[in-house]
Amino acid sequence: MDLFEHQGKEFFARYGMPVSPGEAVFSVDEAVAAAERLGTPVMVKAQIHAGGRGKAGGVKYAADIDAVREHAGNIFGLDIKGHIVERIWIEKASDIAxxxxxxxxxxxxxxxxxxxxxxxxxxxxxxxxxxxxxxxxxxxxxxxxxxxxxxxxxxxxxxxxxxxxxxxxxxxxxxxxxxxxxxxxxxxxxxxxxxxxxxxxxxxxxxxxxxxxxxxxxxxxxxxxATQPRDEREQAAHAKGLQYVGLEGSVGVIANGAGLAMSTVDVVSQAGGNAANFLDIGGGANADVMAGALEVINHDPSVKSIFINIFGGITRGDEVANGIIEAMRRVAIDSPIVIRLDGTNAEEGRVILAPNLDEKLMMEPTMLDAARRAVELAS
Amino acid sequence: MSIFVDENTSVIYQGLTGSQGSYYGRLNAEYGTRIVAGTHPKKAGTEVDGVPIYANVGEAVEATGATASCIFIPAPGVRGAVMESAEGGVEFIVAITEGVPAHDEAYFYNDLKRNFPDVRLLGPNCPGIISPGKCNIGITAGHIAKPGGPVGIVSRSGTLTYQALYELKQKDIGVTTCVGIGGDPVPGTSFIDCLEAFEADPDTRAVMMIGEIGGSAEEEAAEFIKNNMTKPVSCYIAGVTAPPGKKMGHAGAIVSGGKGTAAAKMEALADAGAQVGQNPTEAGELMARIVAEL
Known part of the structure; x- marks a missing residue:
């Protein structure tokens, strides 16, 4: 978990370290009020989860209140390496030797x-x-x-x-x-x-x-x-307790285990496509987890096909198959789904899925075949 | 032969009375693992599936002569459980639990190294270890592994460990031992520990290695392969196309010194003479070719 600078300073202060008095603000008026309370001169500092703020114009010295208003006005909304500034830290300025x-x-x-x-x-x-x-x-x-x-x-x-x-x-x-x-x-x-x-x-x-x-x-x-930077998709997945990282492509990925999920993103790329996300549903993929995962992916407008890659170790293939069918009953999925199911009770799982297969739900025998099919459907 | 565990390994399960511990303990016992005891501070004298429960590892070792332990304790208790095992007298500790704080891992790694240098810890956050047909400690499904040899497997990722076992079984290739070292910042057992043990094991004649992006463990393993391994190695690194992981500030970037990407790891391994696959299937095919030529 990355902390904003001002959170980091509050954290340090708890351990007795010398930091400057200051206030976190969310508007120009708040910035001015904070500077009036602290007394000028102050520093006006953009709060984002990235470095290079100074070079991007996100850190300014303000000798008086007019300067605070001007700098805060310029810094709010500034795009620094893809991070939009929404909070500013106003801090009493220090003399530096x-x-x-x-x-x-x-x-x-x-x-x-x-x-x-x-x-x-x-x-x-x-x-x-x-x-x-x-x-x-x-x-x-x-x-x-x-x-x-x-x-x-x-x-x-x-x-x-x-x-x-x-x-x-x-x-x-x-x-x-x-x-x-x-x-x-x-x-x-x-x-x-x-x-x-x-x-x-x-x-x-x-x-x-x-x-x-x-x-x-x-x-x-x-x-x-609560203040970690997450896009809308990541926020929805986080709320469901799923390990999710948003990517730029069009193939939605669901896999069990972080390594297999990463590997799935790899094979999608090797098949000539691009994954829309990394999503690890962990062990014991029951219907609730699968439904939650499909819901998150279904909400992503860039997803054109979904690749579910499951290797049943202790997770059983028949339970996964039931989970997928139950999930599809609960959530109306827009994109076609390609499933690769291997490992424990995979055969039983395939038997359960067989009568439900159509142009919206497909099964492939290997991870590479499934990746190729998912990429085809997404393009 | 196999490495670290075999048919004579007798194991204590810390957390055998819990839902995870009892579930996997039962599966491991059905596989043939010699589970001789469980521990729980308040349930001494009771049994789980006929396995006696002792108050702590020390008492369990005294009563049963167990040489290994397996930890299915929730994350807050893992640091205490690891040290209880070491102090109790076991030689090999497998910690399955995920979500253990990195500072705890760094602490008990160094505590063990200093005060219990002969104790080996595997994990935390790992699937465990299986010497197919002999002993299975952890959460790997035993039937996806073909017993025998000539291949040893070491992997940083859980599900990819299963995938590797499965790829080899599809090709009718046996495995001496498969070790899941886990992907946490401070694993008790490293790639190099396993490569060294496989190199010394006469029945292991080739090694399959599965790595992941982040850290520099694979680069260090590549150094070891180059200088110390006579046996052939095939490998795969997951995360070839993953965007750069969360960089841990400027200090973290310096520690890793530009290492950590899949490309850098694959290059280091290829330079060391390992055969590098682009996905688990390809790594399995490379291994099949290696085995055919042994």
Whole structure:
């Protein structure tokens, strides 16, 4: 789950990290009112789930209220990498002496947590990694030990920050690790972490991704789930508890298991077509789940044919077949359906489907045959 | 022969009293797996389908001499269940449960490595392991696997594991062991662990590998194949046409270092000498050709 910057700052503040006061607003009038409460100068910052906001004109300094009105007016509705700006964060402006970069994430290869710190902040860290890799100090953290005081100091020292920044950075890195660890984050990133002219460390940006699997111990994370960017189709599928990702093509895909669903999208492409979606109905494809999946796909106007690809492991083919027939009774499906059914009780499933087969419901013996047929019907 | 589990493996099911655990436990027992105990802290002394329930894994091991455990505990309890198994004295732990937080996985992976270096964990979020005709621990349907050899299978994806077994059975090719390592960020057992074990197993003479986009496990496996494998490998990577997965911010992009796409993985594997199929069927056909020439 990706957090907006302002949600990330609220998250950081809970762990005692220094962030600026601010307000999230949804209209120009709200922006002006917030700036009046906070007192100018303020920063006017677009809130989207993507980087590159500054370059796209989504982050502006406003010296007075007129500037707030002007910038907010320009930023609302701005299209940044396909994300339309609908919320803005108004924040008290800070004086900056230096800008640094700091993050924690899981290094899947090392199977440990990785901390990265650099005095080259405020610019894209990929650029630093490419042009000046030595400017990034890295520390690998065994989760059993956590980030010890000793390791944290050695790591911050390796980043070669000015002396004025050292103690403050050590303090913030410990808090950031606690937020990462206790908050079950996939990523916490501060860019920039600033040193003010008064010699104080301050968090000026926040990028936080939380682990959706951890919500059982973080009930308040439901608020973040509610603000995830989803198109209409994805929202409908999410409400039904289906694993769905919208794509651009015309063949609707339903499969059991994420790997098989991905593989189904692959074979549709190899057959010369394009999948309209990735949809994993998981194990135990009963009538309710199948009906829900067909409903979601049926609502997608770009779908011209539907490919149901089921491999019965523990899921039984006869139950899947009954599920499809029951689902078609409940939902009027516009596009023709091609089914590939294999594995456990596939033969029984095929017998159940046989009397129902017509030009709207077809069966093919293999995954590749079914992909070819579905693509043919979609073109 | 087979790897990790065989007809002598005796297994404790943690969560045997639950709906999932009892359902798959029964199927695994019908297949011939030696299920000697279940555990539940409050149901010690009872039975499930004739299998005795003990309060914890330690007591179950003491009473039965079991060497393996299988976890069907809901996600919040998995971290505790894995460590209970290791402390209880089993050598091989299979965690089927999906939805385990990544931080928990990283924690018990490193805890096991440090304090129980001889214990092997498979999963979490995996279909389990089957040595056809001998032992089936997890949720794979046993009848889709042909016993014998000469092929070993290792897969990151659940349903594609079944698909791989099925492709080979259609071609009348037997399997020594099929390991589903799961697709989570920190799997207990890696591709390389399985490739190494297959390389050492005399009855396994070729390996089929099924990967997925994301992470760099397949690239690491390719390195291992290039430097350490004498046995032929066929493979398939799911997600060739998937749009780039959700990038985990800038830090995540650096960790993966441009790795993670299906194209990069397929290229690495082909460079390592593996035969790369464009879909599971093609990977199966490639394996059939390999087997014919053994």
């Amino acid at each position: 230096e800008e640094y970069y700091a993050s924690f994430t899981l290094d899947r290869s090392a199977k440990m947590h990785l901390g990265m710190l650099s005095k080259e902040g405020g610019i894209e860290i990929e650029t630093v990694a490419e042009e000046n890799p030595d400017a990034i100090a890295k520390t690998w953290i065994d989760p059993v030990d956590g980030l010890t005081d000793e390791a944290c100091r050695a790591w911050v020292a390796a980043a070669n920050l000015p002396e004025a920044a050292f103690e403050g950075t050590v303090e913030i890195m410990k808090l950031l690790y606690t937020a990462y660890d206790e908050g079950d984050a996939d990523l916490v990133e501060i860019n920039p972490l600033i040193l003010t002219p008064e010699g104080k460390m301050h968090v000026l940006d926040a990028k936080v991704t939380l682990d959706a699997n951890s919500v059982f111990r973080h009930e308040d994370y439901a608020q973040y789930d």
